[in-house]
Amino acid sequence: MVLAATPMGDVGDASRRLREALATADIVAAEDTRRTRALAKALEVEITGRVVSFYDHVETARIPTLLADIEGGRTVLLVTDAGMPSVSDPGYRMVAACVARDLPVTCLPGPSAVTTALALSALPVERFCFDGFPPRKSGARREWLRSLAAEPRACVFFEAPHRLADCLADAVQVLGPDRRAAVCRELTKTYEEVVRGTLAELAAWAQEGVRGEVTVVLAGAAPESADPADLVGEVETLTASGMRLKDACGEVAAMAGVSRRELYDAVLTARSSDERMIEP
Template identity: 45%
Template sequence: MLILAATPIGNLGDASPRLRELLDSCEYLAAEDTRVIKQLCGALGIKLHAKLFSLHEHNESERIESLVELARSKDLVVVSDAGMPTVSDPGFQLVRLAAAEDIEISIVPGPSAVLAALAVSGLPTDRFSFEGFLPRKQGDRKRVFGDLQSERRTMIFFEAPHRILESLEDAASVFSPDRKASVSRELTKKFEHTERGTLKDLIEWARTEPKGEMVLVIAGAEPTSADPESLAALALQMASDGMRLKEAAGELAKAHSVSSSAIYDAALRLKA
């Protein structure tokens, strides 16, 4: 079978007894970086006996067939550098092929930066969307935020420390500076910290150049009722960021319970 195993995201104490037992006894192990899993096992006092395979974003496509073939007759453990494999980490293609080949897939759950940041954000947790890593280029980031402008669920993003200020500024320009948000850094580690407030507040905090891997959590849009004319300008703004005007009108119509054709027609009038 294929066994997906979550590893600590920072604190070694979060390595579960099941994970320790699995790493100590497994014969075959696919890891995002074999050096990292060796370091983890050494820190946990585990002598790794498994045959190791590297499985990362650059080789997953060509390696999955041989790994799936191995999993037909043996137990193959899959880990990423931290957290759950397949979640913004390698493994998705492997799992998809294994499922298509009717190979049993099991899970050893554990720490998750996504859920940890959501839980401590102080923002609604009943419905949320995980959006992965934000694009590096500003134009691409703004398009991502623009596509989510009417999203009512709490949104979660991964970001690097040297881009967190720029990403917060882009988010504020799209969602408004008053949108509630949080940034968690160094989760489960000694200097773990979560900053909460509006996007404007977080921009000021980010100017202090905080360090560590970041998880950005942004509140969803508040449900509002609006007239087509006021939404038309927003539709044009979304269109300028790369979305088709009809698609933008449709998204806004769904979010505000207003006729999409009325928004579209009003946008055409404004554009003329």
């Protein structure tokens, strides 16, 4: 089986390998057969294989037949409407079924709203998590947001345009108005738009109404600053092993994300206090 990423909007993003796969696959399993045929037409590719629907409600029923096709030596190409199959789109169950039967699975890489939004967000995204779509109801959505309150990684998620304003308003209440985020709309399409700012600013902007496909990138939570006084013991352990005080303070401060000067002063204060306690 072959998974293939399809363009999110601009057909120019289609890879040569995707074109070849569409033209040569024995079976094309498509989330929306009409959109896949339209994509092939735009790419000037003729689909010669059988095209079958493969959307959420028929995915489970289609799997046995497709597995039999693969076992019979046929090539099955799985595509979704835009982006990568299995990423908030059909595909995961089919991949798992192939792996369970030790059938070959490969992937033709390509466009992804997740990585595109991360790159455009202007936020620190060296580490990130992807969370699909938030819960639709406010209570469940706020509970989900609370789980991100202390998450140090950036979080990228999709949201329906008609629910974006409510989602951002809940985020302001749960995460605070100053957490930074970016809303990416209609990525790679004619009216692509990326709006960056605080949650409060984005919530106010979204009240006017938003259209199109939306991907949100939420900045990770700022690390809590450690109290230098709580780190004195670690410094003293290093100095007891022979390390110079300044070097010990520098090492511990770097690991804890605190000021070396403040930690040094905290050590001196603690030592002074200890000396006073043992005076006769």
